[in-house]
Each structure stands twice: as C-alpha cells, then as structure tokens.
Amino acid sequence: MINYSGTPKIETDRLILRKFELTDAQSVFDHWLSDERVTDNRIKGAHKTVSETMKRTAKIVSEYASKEFCYWAIELKTSGELIGEIDLYNFDIATENCEGSYSLGYKWWNQGYGTEALRAVVEFGFRHMNIHKISAAHNLDNPASGKIISKVGMEQEGIIRHMIRNAKSQYKDCAVYGILQEDYLKNNVNAHTYILKLE
Ligand SMILES: CC(C)(COP(=O)(O)OP(=O)(O)OC[C@H]1O[C@@H](n2cnc3c(N)ncnc32)[C@H](O)[C@@H]1OP(=O)(O)O)[C@@H](O)C(=O)NCCC(=O)NCCS
Structure with missing residues (x-):
C-alpha cells in the first residue's frame, strides 16, 4: 500500500526540498515559469504575468492539505534561492505506480542539481x-x-510519437522511462540517507 506522507522537507547535500509558500510566486515567475528556455520543454507555456504564477502557487499551496500531494520547491542551501520544482503525481491506486516531473531555472542548469533533486525524490518514493x-x-x-x-536508474521503455503538444502547438515525440521499486532497492542498498522532516 502507498504510504502517503504529503510533501515533507528533504535535505540533500546542496539542496532543501520543501513545500511552496505563497511568497515564492515572484521567484517562481522570475526564475523559471516566465522563461521559454524552460517552459518550451513543458506542456504549458511561459507565464506572461506574475499574477498567473500567484494563482498557480496558491493552488499548489491549497493542495498541501492532502497527504497525497507531493510537490516540492527546490532551494539552494548556500544562498536560500528558489531554483526549481519537482513532483510525484498520477498515483494509481490499482498499480501503486506514479510519475515524476521537474524543472529548474536556466541559470542553474548543468550543475547536477536536477539529478540531486530527482535522486532524493525517487529514494523517498520507493523507500x-x-x-x-x-x-x-x-x-x-x-x-x-x-x-x-x-542517472537515477530509470530505463527507457519506448518512444511515444506526438505524446505531447506544447503551448506553441508543437507536437513532441517523447521517450518514456521507468524504474521498479524492487530494482531500485536491490541496486541502492547503501543509498544516501536523506534527512526527512515528516509532519
Ligand atoms: C531537465 C533539467 C531539470 C535538468 O536539470 P540539470 O540540473 O541541468 O541536470 P544535471 O546538471 O543534473 O544533469 C544534466 C545532464 O544533461 C547533460 N546535458 C545537458 N545538455 C545536454 C544536451 N544538449 N545533450 C546531451 N546532454 C546534455 C549534462 O551534461 C548533464 O549530464 P552529465 O552529468 O553526465 O554531464 C533542466 O534542464 C530543466 O529544468 N529543463 C527545463 C524543464 C524540463 O525540461 N523539465 C523536464 C520535462 S520532461
């Protein structure tokens, strides 16, 4: 059975994964949601005004009332800057499977932060x-x-043509990946223990 635990605070070597707060909206807008370099890789287009981001942030914050909602803000430990977001979603009761997604502000790409955040969330999801x-x-x-x-151990299972259509009406072919809990636990016996703050 899935042990739903909401969105606990998770600490990695360089990051804090935490719940979003209403006051994060301006940083979310400035750091990634208004930037097409980031949003061109997502389904929904770039926000044009911060009020769109405020509404979206308010919706996320309201959903923390549910234990089944796993949506983290990614913060840099050293500076406290909000650099991105990561979530687990589409929990399926029949299979106990779910999906993950993530985005980082362009300024922070290619420094290993995406891998570090995804590793922590996958570890949390499985263990x-x-x-x-x-x-x-x-x-x-x-x-x-x-x-x-x-890099977190997922294997490619196929390519789905025109799986998504983005805000610019471009269809995109997508590679789908997955990892099973049994394989993850077998291959990560000594996985880094993240600091979790459960409520
Ligand atoms: C996807 C994303 C989260 C990656 O985060 P990140 O912090 O830059 O990732 P990391 O630094 O941990 O790793 C990136 C890896 O991709 C590699 N990479 C970067 N650009 C690449 C390119 N054009 N071709 C091939 N590899 C590339 C990097 O070299 C690095 O691999 P390495 O560690 O083996 O050198 C970030 O690029 C992002 O937010 N993109 C926009 C939103 C998005 O795409 N979301 C996902 C939707 S599916």
Whole structure:
C-alpha cells in the first residue's frame, strides 16, 4: 500500500526540498515559469504575468492539505534561492505506480542539481512511500532531461510519437522511462540517507 506522507522537507547535500509558500510566486515567475528556455520543454507555456504564477502557487499551496500531494520547491542551501520544482503525481491506486516531473531555472542548469533533486525524490518514493514503479518522460529534443532520468536508474521503455503538444502547438515525440521499486532497492542498498522532516 502507498504510504502517503504529503510533501515533507528533504535535505540533500546542496539542496532543501520543501513545500511552496505563497511568497515564492515572484521567484517562481522570475526564475523559471516566465522563461521559454524552460517552459518550451513543458506542456504549458511561459507565464506572461506574475499574477498567473500567484494563482498557480496558491493552488499548489491549497493542495498541501492532502497527504497525497507531493510537490516540492527546490532551494539552494548556500544562498536560500528558489531554483526549481519537482513532483510525484498520477498515483494509481490499482498499480501503486506514479510519475515524476521537474524543472529548474536556466541559470542553474548543468550543475547536477536536477539529478540531486530527482535522486532524493525517487529514494523517498520507493523507500518511504512504498511506490511500486516511478515513470518519467522527456521530449526527444530535451536530452538533459533524459540524462537525469537515466542517472537515477530509470530505463527507457519506448518512444511515444506526438505524446505531447506544447503551448506553441508543437507536437513532441517523447521517450518514456521507468524504474521498479524492487530494482531500485536491490541496486541502492547503501543509498544516501536523506534527512526527512515528516509532519
Ligand atoms: C531537465 C533539467 C531539470 C535538468 O536539470 P540539470 O540540473 O541541468 O541536470 P544535471 O546538471 O543534473 O544533469 C544534466 C545532464 O544533461 C547533460 N546535458 C545537458 N545538455 C545536454 C544536451 N544538449 N545533450 C546531451 N546532454 C546534455 C549534462 O551534461 C548533464 O549530464 P552529465 O552529468 O553526465 O554531464 C533542466 O534542464 C530543466 O529544468 N529543463 C527545463 C524543464 C524540463 O525540461 N523539465 C523536464 C520535462 S520532461
């Protein structure tokens, strides 16, 4: 059975994963949601005004009332800057599988933060929440996302043509990846123990 635990604070070597707060909206807008370099790889387009981001942040904050909601803000330990977001979603009761997704502000790409955040969330999902399988997908024209998925141990299971259509009406072929809990636990016996603050 899935052990739903909401969105606990998770500490990694360089990052704090924590719940969003309403006051984060301006940073979310400035750091990634208004930036097409980031949003071109997502389904929804860039925000044009911070009030769109405020509404979205308020919706996320309201959903923390549910234990089944796992949506983290990614903060840099050294500076306290908010650099991105990561979530687990689409929990399926029948299979106990779910999916993951993530985005980082452009300024922080290619410094290993995406891999570090995804590793922590996958570890939490399997070891704490008892998820059976975690899947993720990336556009074929977004190889950095494929890289981080592979680095946490997910295996490519296929390519789905025109799996998504982005805000610019471009269809994208996506590679789908997944990892089973049993394989993760077998291959990560000595996985880094993250600091978890459960409520
Ligand atoms: C995907 C994303 C989260 C990656 O985060 P990140 O912190 O830059 O990732 P990391 O630094 O941990 O790893 C990136 C890897 O991709 C590699 N990479 C970057 N650009 C690449 C490219 N054009 N081709 C091939 N590899 C590339 C890097 O070299 C690195 O691999 P390495 O560690 O083996 O050198 C970030 O690029 C992002 O937010 N993109 C926009 C939103 C997005 O794509 N979300 C995912 C939707 S599926």
